[in-house]
Amino acid sequence: MGVEITTHVLDSPRHRTSYLSAGPPDGPLMFFVHGFPGLGAMWRPQLDHFAERGWHCVAPDMRGYGGSSVPTGAAAYAVAEVVDDMVELHDALGGRPAVWVGHDWGSEVVWSMAVRHAERCRAVVSLTVPYIPGGLTLEHLTPLVDRSLYPVEVFPLGQWEYMQLAIDEPELVAEEFAADLEATFAVVFRGGDPMTLGTPSFTSIVRAQGGWFGPSRRAPKMDRDETVLSEELLDTLVRAYGKTGFLGPHRWYANAGEELRAGRPGPGDSRVRPPVLFVHASWDPACETVTSRLAEPMRAACDDLTEVVIDAGHWVALEKPGDVNAGIADWLGKTLRTGPHPM
Numbered sequence: 001m002g003v004e005i006t007t008h009v010l011d012s013p014r015h016r017t018s019y020l021s022a023g024p025p026d027g028p029l030m031f032f033v034h035g036f037p038g039l040g041a042m043w044r045p046q047l048d049h050f051a052e053r054g055w056h057c058v059a060p061d062m063r064g065y066g067g068s069s070v071p072t073g074a075a076a077y078a079v080a081e082v083v084d085d086m087v088e089l090h091d092a093l094g095g096r097p098a099v100w101v102g103h104d105w106g107s108e109v110v111w112s113m114a115v116r117h118a119e120r121c122r123a124v125v126s127l128t129v130p131y132i133p134g135g136l137t138l139e140h141l142t143p144l145v146d147r148s149l150y151p152v153e154v155f156p157l158g159q160w161e162y163m164q165l166a167i168d169e170p171e172l173v174a175e176e177f178a179a180d181l182e183a184t185f186a187v188v189f190r191g192g193d194p195m196t197l198g199t200p201s202f203t204s205i206v207r208a209q210g211g212w213f214g215p216s217r218r219a220p221k222m223d224r225d226e227t228v229l230s231e232e233l234l235d236t237l238v239r240a241y242g243k244t245g246f247l248g249p250h251r252w253y254a255n256a257g258e259e260l261r262a263g264r265p266g267p268g269d270s271r272v273r274p275p276v277l278f279v280h281a282s283w284d285p286a287c288e289t290v291t292s293r294l295a296e297p298m299r300a301a302c303d304d305l306t307e308v309v310i311d312a313g314h315w316v317a318l319e320k321p322g323d324v325n326a327g328i329a330d331w332l333g334k335t336l337r338t339g340p341h342p343m
Contacts, residue, residue: 003051005044009067010092015085018067019060020044023051028122029096031086032059035104035129036249037177037188039066041236045321046101046328053329055099060089062106064248066240074170077251079135083112090120099332103127103317104287105252108136114272121274123335125328127316128287130278130298133270138163144293155204159286162203162212166253174246176211179218181238187219189229192283192313201285228318275304277331279324281316282309306331 005022020040030050032043040059047057061068063082071077086109090098099122102110107129114124134140138160145158157164166173177184206212213219224234278298280289289295290309299305308327312319 003048005047005051007067010089012088015063015088016067016069017060017085017089019058019089020047022047022057023055025056027051027054027056029090029093029098030055030057031090031098031100031110032057033086033100033102033106033109034059034062034065035102035106035108036252037185037237037241037246038062038104038106039237039240041066041233042318043101044233046317046325049321049325050329056093058089058093060086061240062109064251065244070244070248071251074251074255077248077255079108079112082109083116086113087117087120095120097122099123099125099336101125101127101328102129104129104314105136111272114274114276115270118273123275123277123332124272125277125279125331127279127324128281128284128289128314130287130289130295131272131276131301132297133301138167140297141294144296146288146292149198149200150204155200157204157207159201159204159288161205161207162286163253165207165211166250170247170250170254173212174250176213176217177219177246178241180221181241182234183219183221185229185234185237186222186224187213189234189315189318190225190313191227191315191319192281192311194283194311196283196285199285201288203286228313228315233318270301272298272302272305275335276302276306277328277335278305278307279316279327280307280309281312281314283312284314284316287314306335 003022005020008019008021010017032046034040034042040061043059047059051057063085064070097120100110100113107126110124111131114121132140141160142157150158211217282290310316310320310323317324
């Protein structure tokens with residue numbers, strides 16, 4: 001039947017955070033931080049697994065998503081602001097050092113937690129998005145592009161072309177995504193395909209074609225990929241984004257720059273001290289970290305790094321929840337030599 005998962009709200013003078021909670025309130029804390037376009041509800045397979053093993057699991061809707069605040073200005077989506085949201089939530093839950101698990105933009109948040117607030121981190125887990133010391137910006141991502149796959153004259157920004165589109169025209173992209181919610185999520189939430197290895201990611205052409213979905217400006221109809229997107233999750237996403245839209249989430253991209261870099265200390269203070277598990281998704285077309293140079297800065301900047309590879313696409317925690325849960329649990333059992341054992 002699974003564990004009971006309950007919804008809560010933390011209000012502060014600066015922000016509202018809606019979050020899911022599961023497991024014993026006095027158990028060791030474990031945060032699950034989603035990315036784009038997600039919700040805290042995407043972590044249900046992980047909440048079930050770790051709550052059953054005694055962890056107090058928390059999965060917030062991030063700023064701009066779901067039941068949390070949806071500010072209008074781009075500057076409100078600086079990573080520094082989002083990290084402060086997590087600090088508020090962490091304090092409200094007792095502030096004991098926690099395990100922080102992130103995916104996609106959620107990875108950027110947990111990396112920043114590890115650098116700015118190492119004392120709050122027992123351990124850090126990142127799925128698909130490695131640590132980039134200067135921030136997840138085009139300035140730092142573009143030099144790592146595999147130019148044998150993305151010739152500069154065709155793909156100036158490589159697989160990160162979609163980020164520039166969100167920076168330049170966030171309203172346009174938000175309207176595209178909102179035009180047909182069910183179709184959008186069916187297109188975006190797909191399982192991995194090994195046949196895509198060695199071919200350019202579709203994210204590399206969105207700027208050239210004037211949008212994610214071409215001239216129609218709406219996602220094409222396709223069947224839901226049941227390996228990644230359950231009917232329950234699809235319904236949850238459609239209800240949530242029907243209320244909030246996509247502009248807030250796209251502001252995370254549009255805000256990438258000085259505001260984002262302000263979320264980390266300056267050069268020389270950007271090492272990751274807590275132990276880290278990085279989960280490569282070998283069939284992730286955009287965040288391809290197995291054969292590219294994308295993970296090199298992370299390897300140079302982490303004091304204690306373990307890497308595992310799972311054959312899956314970008315949505316690895318949904319596509320292969322058993323492998324992800326087992327990989328995290330096994331690593332935590334070896335890494336956290338004091339306190340409650342995760343198994």
